[in-house]
Amino acid sequence: MGKPVHSILSKNFIADNDRTDWHDETLWMVRKKRDYASSQIPEWETLRQWASQIKAHTLSNLDHYLTVFEKNANANGIQVHWAANAAEHNEIIYGIIKQTGISSMVKSKSMLTEECHLNEYLQDKGLQVTDTDLGEWIIQLRKEHPSHIVLPAIHLKKKDVSDTFHQHIQTEKNNNDPKYLTTAARHHLRNIFIKSKLAITGVNFAIAETGGIVICTNEGNADMGVHGAAVHIACMGIEKIIPETLHLSIFLRLLARSATGQAITTYSSHFTSPRKGQQMHIVIVDNGRTRLLGNNNFRNSLKCIRCAACFNTCPVYRKTGGHSYHSIVAGPIGSILNPNTDIKANADLPFACTLCGSCSNVCPVKIDIHNQLWIWRQQISKEGYAGKTKSLSMKVMAYILSHPNVYRFSGNVFRMTLKYFPFIVKNKLNPWYRQREMPEAPKKSFRQWYIQKQKSEFKKQHIKKDS
Amino acid sequence: MEVTLFIPCYIDQLYPNVAVATLELLQKLGCSVSYPLQQTCCGQPLANSGFYSLSNKCNENFINNFSDAGYIVCPSGSCTLHVKEHLQSKTRQSKAEKIKSHIYELSEFITDVLKPKNLTASFPYKVGFLTSCHGQRGLHLSSMSEINEPSFSKPLQLLNEVAGIDLFMPQRVDDCCGFGGTFCVYEEAASVKMGKDRIRDFETNNVDYITGYDVSCLMHLEGILKRNKSRVKTIHIAEILNSGTNG
Amino acid sequence: MNSRSNILKKIAENKPASESLPVLRFDDTIHYADKQAQFIKALQNVVAEVLEFYGYAAINTLYKNLQAAGKKIVNTIPEIDDVNNQLPSLSAENLAGVEIAFIKGLVAVAENGAVWVTEEQMQNRLLPFICEHLYLVIERENIVDTMHQAYQKIDTAASGFGVFIAGPSKTADIEQSLVIGAHGPKKTTIIIIN
Known part of the structure; x- marks a missing residue:
């Protein structure tokens, strides 16, 4: 098996046309909801500007705000840990768990723990981790990865979920009713919640001013897990920090509207100190983020608040599915973040994009996503990951386009080939021709027409003068 | 009004009718139109493929053709944008800047610069x-x-x-x-x-x-x-x- | 400690020149002519039930009726009934069967239907999530336009835990079909005291 490539994986996805249409329509509907929600707020564009500036300010003072956060969190009775990378993140968490002697735990949605492959790590240690966000739980049962950072199971149909639940929690076979399936999951997971003594969560926002964190969910799964548990471990990337509580008002107005078109998530939970008798830990993770911070071109991607608006609007994402991106964070923002972690493995992702620019327009923190993808393309070819054939053809193209004579000669050859030897172009090796006709070749280029016309006009004028 | 035409490579080679229509339309609207004969391409196919670094000579050729132009008009939004965003030169940056601020996509040139009172076109479809x-x-x-x-x-x-x-x-x-x-x-x-x-x-x-x-x-x-x-x-x-x- | 100093050092080396915070003009953001009407509209959007009462006496009657119907109710509002002082120490197992909870909200947000509740009101952090049907009581003068005004009114650091709650728990993780009652309450009723 070769390394996964977006163009091939998406070809497989699109092969199921009905499912592709459903995926596209469903996400488009989410995008429309976002449009409507944002249109209800006259100051929407101002909020985006504010959010972007607050994030820019925070990133430019990140060390300061992180230490202020740590100091305040400590004062609140929260233990703060620092992890340079995914491995250290996992080790720290395992260390905490080991001390408690707890062997089964619940986890609410956290893209960071996905990024660090925490579940696999803990399971290898013999621990039992239950993902409690419904979508995440479904894909955990199916041993898959999320295909979307907000709607993790959006690649599945209710029939798939029904089959999975029938297999794992003995729901009625072929009962595909989402309400029935959700209720079954509720009952099953409630028993787990009630027994579980340890909860792992992500963090949506960490507030330097208070040393507290905010977690947003619709299902209430983070709260159901944390408030019953003796130990709460929250994991956050260094970029989750914001300076003040007042800034939360801006981000919470933007987040859910951008994500799903809701005015706010059902729960916006503010954890400032552990419950009496509870242990609370926060693990602050770098894992490549400081490298991004140092990169002028891609720094802005650290502003991301993981709303996935760029996923929902991206025509390529909608029509190719999250798994075609062969990485934990798919979609446009993922195509910026993933090459930072492994440029070789993800060299295809910045090209899985038409540079349409819609992502940058929906981004609530105004990340110039499509421009960053363009810059990644340059970086990838500069570092030699563009592929030999492409590099060679680009060199040939550059030569042709910089020499007007060669350009005209090649143009003529191309048109004549198309006209008189079409089989050279019209064959299955030409990816244009597989599903599209070639344009009809005109006899003359515009330039040829233009010169001829000028000549004949010149003649006409002279004939007039002569007569 | 003097207008210089930038006809993108694939229009020149494959859709000359579009270029002809552009030329004739601008003339109808009272422009005196010229077409620099040594133009090739804006270099966008290279740049968007990650090979902007190979487009230096292409950029220079573009500047050779258009540095003297007043208004530059192009019947393609995409190529116009590429020139506006990415045209640069090590030795002639001021010329590149002038081009970038004088290049227009055809329809915006008509609505924003020419502002004709009415168009005489008819197309019953x-x-x-x-x-x-x-x-x-x-x-x-x-x-x-x-x-x-x-x-x-x-x-x-x-x-x-x-x-x-x-x-x-x-x-x-x-x-x-x-x-x-x-x-x-x-x-x-x-x-x-x-x-x-x-x-x-x-x-x-x-x-x-x-x-x-x-x-x-x-x-x-x-x-x-x-x-x-x-x-x-x-x-x-x-x-x-x-x-x-x-x- | 090592990673801590390494990360902070890397940030110090890599961070860009300081950028200033924006000037936030919250007065220029949306204000509703009728905050209460907008709040009720927002509650309908989040599938919450709305009751408008004049004073606590009416809530009292409702509460008594629910009790008489044999519901397992936990009350946290002294104006309604006595509050069980063991409540803060009850575990998930203890609270698992709670059908109804009454909790007072401090601030309500017109733009989105969210109600701010802190640990002091809920008594037990798990209560608003584990109950099947949540009643949130809010006084009409505590309805504000947007989240900006809400945060100006509350002090999140004053409580160990606080939450904005907008309607019952929900999910759309199966084919984007909205299902009310994910892991938290299946029903949320907002009682506005006029």
């Missing part, structure tokens, strides 16, 4: 309008569905003046058609799927033509339409604005 992304989001030729802003469209403003035309806007008014430069070959499956989905809305609404300001997107849709033996044809906005008997 049902015409679907394809909003191409680079012109829209890059050059801001029209308002964007993602942004809360007053609604406007420079190309539609012009098309609305064409006699007999029955304009149709697709439901997803500015969803990408899937051309995307070399994307259309490297990501063939996605590109064609996107194109087919765009076409479906036009076909089910029985348009005769799909028009737009970017030949590249139209070429992509035309390829799919022809392969599927559709009755729907593609036509560039210049060809519509230049049509009719009273020109």
